[in-house]
Amino acid sequence: MKLTSLIIRNILHRKFLSALTVSTVAITVGLIIFLILCQESVEKGAAKGYGPFDLVIGAEGSETQLVLNTFYHVGAPTGNIPHDLLQSLRTNAQVDEAYAMTTGDNYNGYPIVGMDAGYFETRYGDQRLAEGNLYQHLGEVVVGAHVANSLHIEIGDTFKGGHGLVEEAHHSFDADEAEEEEGHDEHDAFLYKVVGILPALHTPDDRAVFTTIDYAWAVHEESEHKEITAVLIKPRSIGGIQTIKQEFDQLHGIQAAFTSKAIADVLDVVDRGTEIIALVTALCILLAAASILLSLTAAANERKKDVGLLRLIGKSKGYIFTIFIGEGLVIIAAGLIIGIGIGHLGGYLFQDLLFHYTGIQIDASLVSILHLYVIAGALVVGVLSMIIPSYRMYRLQPLQLFKS
Incomplete structure (x- = not known):
C-alpha cells in the first residue's frame, strides 16, 4: 500500500477525533486570519480616512x-x-x-x-x-x-x-x-x-x-x-501645520488638532484591545497543539499491532515515523485551508457591519505577509506536537510493539 493511501486510511479510521482536531486548528487559524484582516483594514482605512487634511x-x-x-x-x-x-x-x-x-x-x-x-x-x-x-x-x-x-x-x-x-x-x-x-x-x-x-x-x-x-x-x-x-x-x-495650530489654539474655545496624531491615539487603543484578543488566540493555539498531540497519541496507542506488523515485514523506523508525521501534516493542512477560508468569510460577513458604524471596511480579499507567518507558525506548532508520539513509535522494537 502506498504511503499516502495508508496515511489517509489511518485518518479516516478515526473520523471523529480527526474531525475534532481539524476543527480546532481551523477555528484557531480562522480567528487569527480574521484578526489580521481587521487590524490591517483598520490601519489602512484610518490612514486614508482624512485624505490631505492634516x-x-x-x-x-x-x-x-x-x-x-x-x-x-x-x-x-x-x-x-x-x-x-x-x-x-x-x-x-x-x-x-x-x-x-x-x-x-x-x-x-x-x-x-x-x-x-x-x-x-x-x-x-x-x-x-x-x-x-x-x-x-x-x-x-x-x-x-x-x-x-x-x-x-x-x-x-x-x-x-x-x-x-x-x-x-x-x-x-x-x-x-x-x-x-x-x-x-x-x-x-x-x-x-x-x-x-x-x-x-x-x-x-x-x-x-x-x-x-x-x-x-x-x-x-x-x-x-x-x-x-x-x-x-x-x-x-508640513512646516506650516505647527504655525497654524499655535495660532488658533490661543483663541478662546477653539482648538486645532493634528489629524494623524488623533488617529494614532485611536489605533493605540485598538492595539491594546488586540493584545487581549491575542492572549485568547494564544490559548487557542495551545489548545490546537494539545488536540494534535492527543490525536496522534491516541492513534499510536490504537495501532501498536499494526506498526509491529509493518516492522516485521521489513518497514523501517523512518517509514513508521513518516506515517505519523504525515498524518499530522494532513490534519494541519486541512485545518489551515479551512481556517483561512473561515477567516476571510468572517471578514466578508462583517465588513458591512464595521463600515456601518465606523466608516472603515474590512478588506476580505486582503492577503499579507502575515498569512505566511500564520501558515509557518501552524506547521511548526503542529510538527512539535507530532514529535512526541511519533518518536515513541520510532523507538519501540517490532516484537515489543506486536506483543503489546
Missing part, C-alpha cells in the same frame, strides 16, 4: 472626538465655532485649502454633513459622480454610495432629516406629499432633494449625506448667528 479646527474639547466626528462621522461634534474663522483661515499664508463643515442632523441614522462642494475635488480629485451632479443650492444633497445602496435612494428623491445623530423614522416623500405634512418642528418644514450619488469611495464619506453648509442655519433658523462645526485644513507645507 489639521482640523473645531470647538475646544477632545481632539480625538473632533477628528472622528469630522472625518469618520462617528460620535458627536465637540461643539460649534464662529463661521468668521473660515475667512481668516482661507487668507492665512500657511493654508492651501480650508473647508467649513456643519453637522448635527441625520437621515435614518446617516449623518447630514454640510460641506463646500469643492471639498470633493480636493479630497478625491476630478472624480465623476456615479449619478447626477454636485449640489449647488440650499436643500440639494449628494448621498454616499453606502447610503444610496442601503436606503435604495435614487436621483430626485426627497426626504426630511432629523435632529441629532440617532436614527429617526424618516422616509422618502414626493414633493406634493411633503407639502401636506404638518411639521412638528423646523426639521419637518425643511425638505431635501437628492441631486447626486457619489461613487464608491471606500472611505467614511460613503456613509454620509452631503449638502451646502447653510443647511444647518436654515433648518435651525440661525440666519444671524452663524456657526460651523469644524474647518478642514489642507496646509501648504
Whole structure:
C-alpha cells in the first residue's frame, strides 16, 4: 500500500477525533486570519480616512472626538465655532485649502454633513459622480454610495432629516406629499432633494449625506448667528501645520488638532484591545497543539499491532515515523485551508457591519505577509506536537510493539 493511501486510511479510521482536531486548528487559524484582516483594514482605512487634511479646527474639547466626528462621522461634534474663522483661515499664508463643515442632523441614522462642494475635488480629485451632479443650492444633497445602496435612494428623491445623530423614522416623500405634512418642528418644514450619488469611495464619506453648509442655519433658523462645526485644513507645507495650530489654539474655545496624531491615539487603543484578543488566540493555539498531540497519541496507542506488523515485514523506523508525521501534516493542512477560508468569510460577513458604524471596511480579499507567518507558525506548532508520539513509535522494537 502506498504511503499516502495508508496515511489517509489511518485518518479516516478515526473520523471523529480527526474531525475534532481539524476543527480546532481551523477555528484557531480562522480567528487569527480574521484578526489580521481587521487590524490591517483598520490601519489602512484610518490612514486614508482624512485624505490631505492634516489639521482640523473645531470647538475646544477632545481632539480625538473632533477628528472622528469630522472625518469618520462617528460620535458627536465637540461643539460649534464662529463661521468668521473660515475667512481668516482661507487668507492665512500657511493654508492651501480650508473647508467649513456643519453637522448635527441625520437621515435614518446617516449623518447630514454640510460641506463646500469643492471639498470633493480636493479630497478625491476630478472624480465623476456615479449619478447626477454636485449640489449647488440650499436643500440639494449628494448621498454616499453606502447610503444610496442601503436606503435604495435614487436621483430626485426627497426626504426630511432629523435632529441629532440617532436614527429617526424618516422616509422618502414626493414633493406634493411633503407639502401636506404638518411639521412638528423646523426639521419637518425643511425638505431635501437628492441631486447626486457619489461613487464608491471606500472611505467614511460613503456613509454620509452631503449638502451646502447653510443647511444647518436654515433648518435651525440661525440666519444671524452663524456657526460651523469644524474647518478642514489642507496646509501648504508640513512646516506650516505647527504655525497654524499655535495660532488658533490661543483663541478662546477653539482648538486645532493634528489629524494623524488623533488617529494614532485611536489605533493605540485598538492595539491594546488586540493584545487581549491575542492572549485568547494564544490559548487557542495551545489548545490546537494539545488536540494534535492527543490525536496522534491516541492513534499510536490504537495501532501498536499494526506498526509491529509493518516492522516485521521489513518497514523501517523512518517509514513508521513518516506515517505519523504525515498524518499530522494532513490534519494541519486541512485545518489551515479551512481556517483561512473561515477567516476571510468572517471578514466578508462583517465588513458591512464595521463600515456601518465606523466608516472603515474590512478588506476580505486582503492577503499579507502575515498569512505566511500564520501558515509557518501552524506547521511548526503542529510538527512539535507530532514529535512526541511519533518518536515513541520510532523507538519501540517490532516484537515489543506486536506483543503489546
